[in-house]
Amino acid sequence: MDIPGLPARRAALSLIDAVLRRGETLEQAGSSALARIRGEPDRALARAIASEALRWRTDLDALIDSATQQVLPDDAKSRAVLEIMLAQVLRLETPAHAVIATGLPLLMGGPRRLAHGVFSTLMKGGAALPEMPTLPPAVSERWGERTAAIARGLAEPPPLDVTLREIDATAEWAARLGGTSLASGHVRLPRGASIESLDGYRDGAWWVQDLAASLPARLLGQGEGRRVLDLCAAPGGKTLQLAAAGWQVTALDVSKRRLERLRHNLDRTGLAAQVVTADARTWQPDQAYDAILLDAPCTATGTCRRHPDVLHRIGPRQIADMAELQSALLSRAAEWLVPGGRLVYAVCSLEPEEGEERAGKVALDRNVIRADELPAGFAPDHEGWLRTDPGMLRDEGGLDGFFIARWTKA
Numbered sequence: 205m206d207i208p209g210l211p212a213r214r215a216a217l218s219l220i221d222a223v224l225r226r227g228e229t230l231e232q233a234g235s236s237a238l239a240r241i242r243g244e245p246d247r248a249l250a251r252a253i254a255s256e257a258l259r260w261r262t263d264l265d266a267l268i269d270s271a272t273q274q275v276l277p278d279d280a281k282s283r284a285v286l287e288i289m290l291a292q293v294l295r296l297e298t299p300a301h302a303v304i305a306t307g308l309p310l311l312m313g314g315p316r317r318l319a320h321g322v323f324s325t326l327m328k329g330g331a332a333l334p335e336m337p338t339l340p341p342a343v344s345e346r347w348g349e350r351t352a353a354i355a356r357g358l359a360e361p362p363p364l365d366v367t368l369r370e371i372d373a374t375a376e377w378a379a380r381l382g383g384t385s386l387a388s389g390h391v392r393l394p395r396g397a398s399i400e401s402l403d404g405y406r407d408g409a410w411w412v413q414d415l416a417a418s419l420p421a422r423l424l425g426q427g428e429g430r431r432v433l434d435l436c437a438a439p440g441g442k443t444l445q446l447a448a449a450g451w452q453v454t455a456l457d458v459s460k461r462r463l464e465r466l467r468h469n470l471d472r473t474g475l476a477a478q479v480v481t482a483d484a485r486t487w488q489p490d491q492a493y494d495a496i497l498l499d500a501p502c503t504a505t506g507t508c509r510r511h512p513d514v515l516h517r518i519g520p521r522q523i524a525d526m527a528e529l530q531s532a533l534l535s536r537a538a539e540w541l542v543p544g545g546r547l548v549y550a551v552c553s554l555e556p557e558e559g560e561e562r563a564g565k566v567a568l569d570r571n572v573i574r575a576d577e578l579p580a581g582f583a584p585d586h587e588g589w590l591r592t593d594p595g596m597l598r599d600e601g602g603l604d605g606f607f608i609a610r611w612t613k614a
């Protein structure tokens with residue numbers, strides 16, 4: 205018989221192992237690591253422990269190293285167990301005795317005494333975490349002078365943002381949901397809300413979408429029945445926005461499984477789109493579009509608040525692979541516009557290789573983004589592009605990192 209709470213800790217350990225050793229996302233790792241856990245509360249606990257351990261890993265490791273005479277190897281199981289034990293006591297307010305009872309059995313037949321000693325020394329010495337996470341050196345090197353602001357935005361998991369089907373009802377929905385609005389059609393709720401039980405979910409009055417993720421579709425304005433191609437559309441947050449704004453939407457994605465979620469979202473909200481399962485690198489449209497939204501696959505480092513695994517599994521190789529795919533998709537999309545048609549390119553990445561550098565190579569006329577098209581608090585850069593990062597709007601709860609650019613076909 206397992207000690208109560210032990211399966212969740214074992215699963216947290218497997219999640220971390222899958223991220224660090226196999227380069228999987230927390231979501232991918234979840235399908236096997238969480239499979240044997242029965243209740244949703246325990247699955248949520250395992251995810252929370254793994255997320256906090258990954259978010260604060262550099263600082264947790266520094267604490268561990270300060271309490272051992274011999275540095276534990278980076279991939280030692282005892283280090284990973286200590287990381288999840290410390291993440292619980294320092295971030296999730298789990299009492300130390302419960303952390304010990306569910307942590308040490310993970311090292312059965314291994315260095316349990318060592319782990320107990322390190323944990324007790326740190327607890328007796330009043331171990332604490334800094335105000336914001338220290339990012340892994342390779343990440344701070346890449347993000348340069350933006351690192352401190354982003355790290356500040358990373359200190360807490362983010363609030364829950366929703367986008368409304370009826371933009372005109374923003375004040376009404378902010379009041380009904382007990383949230384605040386930072387833009388028309390947007391409501392922000394405290395994190396931890398149970399989405400499916402919230403007012404309006406079943407009727408499809410809104411869908412979950414980070415405020416930054418709602419900006420690309422806003423930059424295409426009202427559709428008035430014109431045709432838009434949502435290229436790389438699943439699970440469909442932007443498809444729903446475009447359909448709600450009066451566009452006739454073709455939603456294309458290569459992933460059948462993710463398109464199922466898109467179809468479910470269309471059903472729930474009562475919005476319409478033509479759904480196409482295809483690889484955008486080989487697909488050919490039968491006619492040109494008035495607008496194209498390319499929300500390209502990317503390293504997703506801009507979502508590090510919600511997915512701290514990106515801090516540990518993304519490096520130059522993944523960035524270069526994505527940049528190559530993004531270039532291929534951009535050159536195809538540029539061919540499929542009617543004269544005067546507009547292309548919006550977006551990535552939820554903080555890497556210039558996937559943003560500014562890709563946009564700089566597009567052979568269409570730049571259609572600069574203006575501050576008066578954006579919600580309060582946002583401004584385009586000097587190129588007329590928009591960059592957001594998790595350090596922005598911090599007092600209001602922050603937002604994801606995105607790069608967004610727009611062009612017109614001559």
Ligand SMILES: C[S@@+](CC[C@H](N)C(=O)[O-])C[C@H]1O[C@@H](n2cnc3c(N)ncnc32)[C@H](O)[C@@H]1O
Binds near residue numbers: 438442462
């Ligand atoms: C950033 S996500 C899109 C999110 C979506 N636009 C939304 O707002 O919900 C990128 C998508 O690109 C899709 N994708 C990746 N490579 C593709 C390709 N070659 N052709 C079409 N879709 C692709 C992935 O399946 C994934 O759903």
